[in-house]
Amino acid sequence: MLKTFKKHIEDSFPELLESHFIIACSGGLDSSVLVELCHKTNLNFSIAHCNFRLRGKDSDGDESFVREYAIKIEKPFFVTHFDTLGYVNQHKVSVQMAARELRYAWFDQLLAEHNSSYLLTAHHANDNLETFLINLSRGTGIEGLTGIPSKINNIRRPLLSFTRQELESFANDQQMQWREDASNADAKYLRNKIRLEIIPKLNELHPTFSDNFKNTLDYLKQTDGIASAYLQKLKQELFIENNGRVEIEIAKLKELQPLATYLFGLFSAYGFKEMENLEALLDGLSGKQLVSSTHVLVKNREVLILSSKNETKLDTQEYFVTEEEVPLNLPVNLKFTVVSERYNNLDTVIYIQKNTLKYPLTVRKWKMGDYFYPLGLNRKKKLSKFFKDEKVDVLSKEKTWLLCSGEQIVWVIGMRADHRFRVDDTTQEILKIELHD
Structure with a gap:
């Protein structure tokens, strides 16, 4: 198996030959074999172990086993301890989900802290079959029947092409030791029930069931690839x-x-x-x-x-503009300039009477009940009605900012100024406000 594994890494996971990675090791058969194979392939890795504190002395025994194993093969060892049941009670999730969320959050932290490129997990062919049957029993589309991905983001699973029987045979040939988790024999868990009761029956029905399943999974992945390529082309059009x-x-x-x-x-x-x-x-x-x-x-x-x-995401914060200072850190880029003459207002440039403003001005999002006097109309109009008449969609409305003087809207930024602040023949000081990208 070692020779096959080395070839598999060269062909399918060449990135592991060049980069440091971390192996998630529980101390069980699967992850211990993964560590041993990577060690004998002379790959550059560290070992990480999670103690979930769910099985008392057995959990501590797993930790000690993995620590001693890391020392034996002279690999860096990382360990963490979780209050898993506390997390369950706080977040109202199952123990399995809590353990998953906790460990992967820690693994991400480890990768970042130690400049490691990848995390290796010991999922194998039997895990693929169990996942297939779980998804099939719950109802799923083709994406739920194509198995566990061998590569996703920074996770690598190089054992997916090997069965548990192959892993156990390798471990026995190498006279390896590993830890057995008694909960794996408890058929009250769905995955265990499938592993212990359903898969053996399928193997009895057809002696080559495992190999046939591998072929089926390959065919499904190929079909999914064709469908995905077509959908991607359709997305580009639509x-x-x-x-x-x-x-x-x-x-x-x-x-x-x-x-x-x-x-x-x-x-x-x-x-x-x-x-x-x-x-x-x-x-x-x-x-x-x-x-x-x-x-x-x-x-x-x-x-x-x-x-x-x-x-x-709706930004409910209000931003203030004083008369003396150049406005900074606004959600929109506004430029205020006192000018001697005015031109026609545009969507991105308005001219107003400076002495009609009450400082500080406010930049905020619109809210229900807002109204203003659209320039040229000179009568009140609810902002919601203005948006509807201007055919502004829901998402654009949520992105729209207002420039306000006290409770009055000066400008629906990028759209329309308020008539009450317009420049007329009596205006002594004209303020030009520009919206920049």
Whole structure:
């Protein structure tokens, strides 16, 4: 197996030959074998161990085992201890989820602190099969049936092409020792039940089941690759960049059939996976929106507007502009200049009577109930009605800033000045305000 592993690293993970990496080692069979293989391949790595304090003396025994192993092979060793149950109670998650969140946060910290390029985990072919069956039992699309990725971000999983039986055979041949976690034999956990009860039955039904599954997984990945390439081409045609956001024509989406399948393929990567909600959005009222953990999708008349949550996060802070100082650290770049004559107002330049202003001026986002007197209209108009008449979509409204004098709006920045501050024949001092990129 060592010879096969070395060839596998050279062919599929050449980056590990050049870079320092960290191996997550629990002390169990899988991660211990991964450490031994990397050591015998003369790779440059350190070892990291998490003590979750869930199994008393056994947890401490795992830590001691991994520490002694690292000393034996002369590799740097990192360890941390977690109050896992405290995290469970605080965040209301399962023990398994808590352990996952805690360890990966720590691994990211380790990689950054020690200038390491990659984290290696010991997932193997049997883990792939178990994940496949778990996803299949819960209901999933093809992305849930293509297995655990061997490379994602800075994580590498070089054992995915090897079965647990191969790992155990190697460990016995090398007379290795490892730690057994008694909880792995508890069939109350879904993954353990699949491992202990379902997979053995599948192997009984067909002696070559494991090899057949590997082939099936390869075929599914190839099919997924073809589908992904087509969807990417479709996105390039449908997802149009416009002023820093993405617009999608609803009519073109509706031409795609089966619609739900296409919607899932196009929008699931942005966290939108409820197809009923997506289909309803297409026929919903303008302004209706869906929010995922990372993105916002808004219907604006005949298009959908897609943007990240960071782009649409509402800034509720108010910024002040004094008369004496050049304004700094504003969310918009404004330049104030006293001039001797005025010209026509533009979207990005306005001229106002300086003596009508009450300092400090305020730059803030709009809120419900705001109104102003649009220049040239000279009567009150709610800002919400102004936005509607100007066909301003929901996301653009949230990005719009106001320049205010006291409670009065001087300028809907980038759009329209207020009539009450206009320059007339009696104006003695003219203030020019410019919006710069």
